[in-house]
Amino acid sequence: MQVRTILRILGLLIAVFSVTLLPPAALAYFYEDGGGWAFLSAFVLSLAIGLLIWYPNRDKRQELKTREGFIIVVMFWVVLGSVGAIPFWMPDAYSLSFTDSMFESFSALTTTGATILTGIDELPHAYRFYRQQLQWLGGMGIIVLAVAILPILGIGGIQLYRAEMPGPMKDSKMTPRIADTAKQLWYIYLGITIACALAYWAAGMTPFNAVGHAFSTVAIGGFSTHDASMGYYDNPVIHMICVLFLLIAAVNFALHFAAFPRMYSRRVNGKNERDWSKGSLLTYSRDPEFRALMGIQFALMLVVVLTLVSQRFHPDWSDSLFHGIFQAVSIATTAGFTTESYVTWPLFLPVLLIFASFIGGSAGSTGGGLKVIRVLLLYRQGKREIDRLVHPKGVFTVKWGDKALPDRVVQAVWGFFATYALLFVIIMLLFIATGLDDYSAFGATAATLNNLGPGLGEVASNFTTVSDPGKWIAILSMLFGRLEIFTLLVLFTPAFWKH
Known part of the structure; x- marks a missing residue:
């Protein structure tokens, strides 16, 4: 186990993450409505934590194995979710309890969108922007951004990419080099976000709200800068812009990559050459x-x-x-x-x-849930079993497009679904044990495990009435949903820790 290499990467990325606390601090001083001290203090503290972890391990540069990749992904989300809670916890007029701070941070970073806050309209601009920004950073996965810069740091990133990317076919890459893949994902993500913000602005939002809602729309997060969410805007044009970009963000980003013209690098006779790919909108259909x-x-x-x-x-x-x-x-x-x-x-x-x-959305999108591809494969596998009952001697395959899928892929989908169902029941029972009624517990489990946000019953609008133990269960459920269960669950198996 490359413990010091893992610590080096985590320390450096925490230090990089601390920079994201500066824009909210700048907004606090621009609008002069509070929050500046909290974010500047959080920046200094986060930067210090990152440097203290990184500096003693700065010379440790060893190639990551698959096991280290899983550990870094899980630790990264846990650590960044914890560091992201610091501004909410800093003592000022708007500070939250430790549990509420952690809940709000993890809900934002995992793009769940559940909240314990009320009176959002009265919050300083810094806090309102920060919630939106956290969702945007978590939308595509900060790990993907980390993968893009890991080669610069001397660390290979393919293990992180496989652990982070959602869906059963995550081993396929859009480009030969993993760093290029991660960069292309972020270019697409950033481009869609800019287009969404401009559309909101043109439809009547202020620049602050346009950017904030673009962040949470493209991240499929659901946080808003207003208590009434999108209902604050009595404007069908804004609502339909939101619908359009939610559908765009719910599509596999690899399809966006394939559908539009792009420049790429290739090696010819030992030299790097740039060329254009025309792309085709027929890729979608x-x-x-x-x-x-x-x-x-x-x-x-x-x-x-x-x-x-x-x-x-x-x-x-x-x-x-x-x-x-x-x-x-x-x-x-x-x-x-x-x-x-x-x-x-x-x-x-x-x-x-x-x-x-x-x-939910497609694999490779910012949406949560089981993912459309898994539901499709479950349906096709179920149909195959019915066909086998009707024709016991027949040979049937599960196809994706024109290709027959290996049974290993189908088995993995069934395994994921069985684990998801069992985990859902366990989390729901835990919610009931904290005092929620069964209807609300079902809604809370669906809202957190699917990274949805609003649920049913007591948690239809927010999680304010949920007890502190219930909020910690919700945080764990959000992590399971964001990491697609197995990435987190594998750390609890004895076989994972054996050499």
């Missing part, structure tokens, strides 16, 4: 996961809108149309933005939307 994602989203929109219209929940059918479309996409992609309280909707709609969040 050829991808089975993309087609399934859009099919699920549009079917859900249709059911929600038709139910609201038929029940005459809104006086004007256009309100049912816009609220129905927005809420369906927001909950199903695990963003958690709201334009109104969906838990007051009629019939089965609140539960339907929560169940839709179990599917």
Whole structure:
């Protein structure tokens, strides 16, 4: 175990992360509404922690093995979630308890979007911006950014990439070099964020709110700079911009990479040459996961809108149309933005939307949940078993596109689903043990394990009424969801620690 190498990387990345505390500090002094001291103090403390961990181990440069990769990924999220809580915990007029600070930080960094805060509109701009920024950093995964700079530090990054990237086919890379892959992911992520912010601004948001909501939209996080979330804006154009970019962010980013023109490097006769790839928008329509994602989203929109219209929940059918479309996409992609309280909707709609969040976005996207590709493979495997019952001597395969998948991939999906179901039951029982009723406990488990945010019952809008033990259970559940269960669970197996 390369303990000192791990400490060196963690220390350096904590020091880099501390720089992200400076923009909120600058906003505090620009708006002069508080928070500046807390963020400057947090910056100094975080930088000191990072340097103290890094300096004694600065000369340790050894290649990471798979085991170290998993440890760094888990430790990185745990450590950064803890360091990210420092500004919330610093003693000032807006300080939170230690548990609440940790909850808010982990919820932001894992892009869950659950909150214990009320009166967000009255918070200083620094705190409001910081919550949004944390979600943006966690959206694609700070580890992916770390992978892009690890080669510069003398550390290979493929183990971190495999541990961090979501989905059952995460071993495939968009480019031959892992550092280039990570950089391309961040270029795409940054480009979509800028486009989203400009669209919000053009639709009527202030620059501060446009950037903040772009951060949480592209991260599919759901935090807002207002208590009323997107309902603060009585503007259908803003709502539809949010829907559009949530759908874009829910798509596998490898598809975005393949679909648009880009410059890439290749080695010819020992020399690096640059060339352009034309890309093709047909890449989207050829991808089975993309087609399934859009099919699920549009079917859900249709059911929600038709139910609201038929029940005459809104006086004007256009309100049912816009609220129905927005809420369906927001909950199903695990963003958690709201334009109104969906838990007051009629019939089965609140539960339907929560169940839709179990599917979530595509693999390789910023969405949570099981991922569309896993649900598709579960369906196809189930269909194969039915076909085998009808034709016992037949030979059936599970295909993805035109290719038959190895049984190892299908088995991994079933293993993930079984582990997810068992973990869901355990976490739900733990929530009940802390005092939540069964309906609220189900909603809290779905909200945290799927990185959704809003739940049902007591946790429909926030987690303020949840006990401190319940909040720590929620933090653990968020980590399991963000790290796709196995990355965290593998650390608890004896075999992992054996040589």
